[in-house]
Amino acid sequence: MPQDHLPIGASSEEPRLPIHRSPEQGTLALRPAGMALDLFEEPKRNEDEIDLLAYWQILLKRRWLVLGILASILALTLLVTLLTPPLYRATSTLQIDRETMKIVQVEGMETEGTANSGDFYQTQYELLQSRALAERVVDTLNLASAATLDSFARHSWFDRMREALRPKTQAQTQKNANSVEAQHALRQAVGVVQEGLSIEPVRNSRLVKVHFDSGNPQFSAQVVNALSEGFIAQQLERRFDASSYAKTYLEDRLRQLKAKLADSERQLVAFAQKENIVNTGEGQSLVSQNLTELNAALAAAQAARIRAQARWNEASSGGALPADMMSDSIIRTLQQQRAELQGQYQQKLQVFKPDYPEMKQLEGQIASLDQEIRKEMGSIRASVKAEYDAAMAQEGLLNGKIAALRDATLDVDNRSIQYNILKREVDTNRQLYDAMLQRYKEIGVAGGVSTNNVSIVDRALPPSSRYKPNLPFNLAIGLLLGAILGVLTAFVLEFIDQTLKTPQDVEQKLRLSVLGIIPRLKRQEVPAQALRDLRSAFSEAYRSVRTALQFSTDSGVPKVLLVTSASPAEGKSTTAWSLARNFAQLGKSVLLIDGDLRNPSLHKVSEVRCETGLSNLLSGAANINEAVQDTDDPRLKVVLAGPLPPNPAELLAGSKLISLLTVAAESYDQVIIDGPPVIGIADAPILANVAAGTLMVVEAGKTRIQSAQIAVKRLLAARARIIGVVLSKYAADAHGYGYGYGDYGTYAYGSTPQLTKQR
Numbered sequence: 001m002p003q004d005h006l007p008i009g010a011s012s013e014e015p016r017l018p019i020h021r022s023p024e025q026g027t028l029a030l031r032p033a034g035m036a037l038d039l040f041e042e043p044k045r046n047e048d049e050i051d052l053l054a055y056w057q058i059l060l061k062r063r064w065l066v067l068g069i070l071a072s073i074l075a076l077t078l079l080v081t082l083l084t085p086p087l088y089r090a091t092s093t094l095q096i097d098r099e100t101m102k103i104v105q106v107e108g109m110e111t112e113g114t115a116n117s118g119d120f121y122q123t124q125y126e127l128l129q130s131r132a133l134a135e136r137v138v139d140t141l142n143l144a145s146a147a148t149l150d151s152f153a154r155h156s157w158f159d160r161m162r163e164a165l166r167p168k169t170q171a172q173t174q175k176n177a178n179s180v181e182a183q184h185a186l187r188q189a190v191g192v193v194q195e196g197l198s199i200e201p202v203r204n205s206r207l208v209k210v211h212f213d214s215g216n217p218q219f220s221a222q223v224v225n226a227l228s229e230g231f232i233a234q235q236l237e238r239r240f241d242a243s244s245y246a247k248t249y250l251e252d253r254l255r256q257l258k259a260k261l262a263d264s265e266r267q268l269v270a271f272a273q274k275e276n277i278v279n280t281g282e283g284q285s286l287v288s289q290n291l292t293e294l295n296a297a298l299a300a301a302q303a304a305r306i307r308a309q310a311r312w313n314e315a316s317s318g319g320a321l322p323a324d325m326m327s328d329s330i331i332r333t334l335q336q337q338r339a340e341l342q343g344q345y346q347q348k349l350q351v352f353k354p355d356y357p358e359m360k361q362l363e364g365q366i367a368s369l370d371q372e373i374r375k376e377m378g379s380i381r382a383s384v385k386a387e388y389d390a391a392m393a394q395e396g397l398l399n400g401k402i403a404a405l406r407d408a409t410l411d412v413d414n415r416s417i418q419y420n421i422l423k424r425e426v427d428t429n430r431q432l433y434d435a436m437l438q439r440y441k442e443i444g445v446a447g448g449v450s451t452n453n454v455s456i457v458d459r460a461l462p463p464s465s466r467y468k469p470n471l472p473f474n475l476a477i478g479l480l481l482g483a484i485l486g487v488l489t490a491f492v493l494e495f496i497d498q499t500l501k502t503p504q505d506v507e508q509k510l511r512l513s514v515l516g517i518i519p520r521l522k523r524q525e526v527p528a529q530a531l532r533d534l535r536s537a538f539s540e541a542y543r544s545v546r547t548a549l550q551f552s553t554d555s556g557v558p559k560v561l562l563v564t565s566a567s568p569a570e571g572k573s574t575t576a577w578s579l580a581r582n583f584a585q586l587g588k589s590v591l592l593i594d595g596d597l598r599n600p601s602l603h604k605v606s607e608v609r610c611e612t613g614l615s616n617l618l619s620g621a622a623n624i625n626e627a628v629q630d631t632d633d634p635r636l637k638v639v640l641a642g643p644l645p646p647n648p649a650e651l652l653a654g655s656k657l658i659s660l661l662t663v664a665a666e667s668y669d670q671v672i673i674d675g676p677p678v679i680g681i682a683d684a685p686i687l688a689n690v691a692a693g694t695l696m697v698v699e700a701g702k703t704r705i706q707s708a709q710i711a712v713k714r715l716l717a718a719r720a721r722i723i724g725v726v727l728s729k730y731a732a733d734a735h736g737y738g739y740g741y742g743d744y745g746t747y748a749y750g751s752t753p754q755l756t757k758q759r
Helices: 033-038 052-061 063-083 120-128 131-141 146-152 157-165 170-179 182-196 217-275 286-316 323-328 331-348 357-415 417-446 471-496 503-510 527-532 537-550 572-585 602-606 614-619 648-653 655-667 683-690 705-717 742-748
Strands: 088-096 197-201 207-214 454-458 514-519 560-565 590-594 628-630 636-639 670-674 693-699 722-730
Touching (some): 063 471, 088 217, 120 207, 131 182, 131 217, 207 217, 331 357, 503 705, 503 722, 514 537, 527 537, 537 572, 560 572, 560 683, 572 590, 572 602, 572 636, 572 693, 572 722, 614 648, 614 655, 648 655, 648 683, 655 670, 705 722
Parallel strands (some): 514 722, 560 670, 560 693, 590 670
Antiparallel strands (some): 088 207, 197 207, 628 636
């Protein structure tokens, strides 16, 4: 086999296709089958990037779905709002203080945690919604009767519809009348009150708003006012009940403590009499008290003896006599008189001689005074000595007495151990009794001096307008909910939609270039009609594909071109026929072969009928001249599929296909094969192997990504030269992307475009 007839990528040792092709033909290099597995690895993307344009395109593509969901939600919201019975809300404002106003401050009467507990107000809110308070309101307003209850109970539109569909029979009515008893009616009335009640604390204040919703504005105001008044009365009753319970409890405790105190005192007195213990009432026995007093007296006597001894020692040694005794005696007077006489004697001694009688008289007087002074000083010393002796005697006497009392005290203390135990018990019982008696008196005083800590600030008035349903608010909520649900549904459908929808999807998922985008035809149009209109966007799109094929390789359009797709009905036959006609319009001789021997469709597109076709040629039942059919274009010839063989793959794998394509490539300028789908059968890979180039057709919004990837892998494994992809049946306005052909006709021909222009 000549070297120039080898397929691209084949060596001289593997002669396979006797079709003359240039080694440089085609831009897509042949990939080994093993490398096909790495073809569809996703490129690395920055996970922090948000493609807002992609999200907008998704919403634009599914805008009718989003708008439909939005309209449905709005309609449903409007319907529910109009069918919902109106509710009227009455509101009263209460002030709840943490502490009650004290007229008389009584220590210890405030419950711990009342003023500082963080859950105080939450407790009050729960009390406002309690069943007991609701029952009080029911009793106050007499709501337990069946007629009153039925007139004010809520009935939703669903309940009314169900009652209308299932009218009550007479037996049911009698049964219900018999079943409405007092307790059952009370529970229903309490349920009505609790269901319509709501509490709204006013932030950063001690105020709380009490709301009640019902279908009657007067009834709402009555319930709120009755509940506010009942809450205040309930608080007062709870306070009174608590005070009464405390008084009763303290009275019982007082009786018990009083009896216990009397019993302990009797035991103490009996033990004191038995042991002959006399208590002075100060916690000491009489002997102990005497010993204490004698110890104090002994300390004083010892101090007096020490002082007297010091005075006597000084006086007996010739020192100065005690000043206190000197002041009490006449010695100072005598000394003064002697000094005066001594002064007269000295004065007269200047005139008279010592022997002078007057001088002798003065000397006698001075000597007499000296004798009296010495006598008085001796008397003082004797007094000091007597004082010292008395102090010594008193100290000795006290020491003896204390020694005797010490033994007696130890004996009494030994016998007073049990006495002290009994006495401490008496003291403890007395303290408990006194404290309990004081608390009992405090409760009796405080029970009537404190006011309630709850007051009504604003009473409820009958509302003039309904509270629910709020039509603007509900519509706004419905609009928001519908928008969110619609957008979410659009994104979910887009996420689960695993089809190739846009040229970007083809390039990213298949890594193949998009050679053309074929717009979707309108419902009343057929491909043949659109192709006949040369000014249509459909015809222009295929001319664009033809142009792209001319530049797909460095040598132009592959001589033998296979048109295939991943799955059936993706537009490959229409594409093959359109490309063949476009190449024929360029003046080329074109041979179009229907290579789908299982489900051929080229005869429908070309409107050519013939019993002889490709299967006859491959089986040797006919020659090429008998199989080639004419069309309305003399430059375009067609070879149909012919009778369907039982083994198409075996026919295509034979050498006659190669010979046929070799002859066709030499006889015609362009050979186009309308191939079968790739997935599920082996025909397409066989044809792709012998063709110079393969063109895949992908239907926008239908061909699944995985199917297309599998098809490309199979083609590459068969060493096919895939030159690109044609995206068929693409609706630019539906997908929200900027790939429209509506402007082609206006630009080229000045006529109205066939498709909707891009918005």
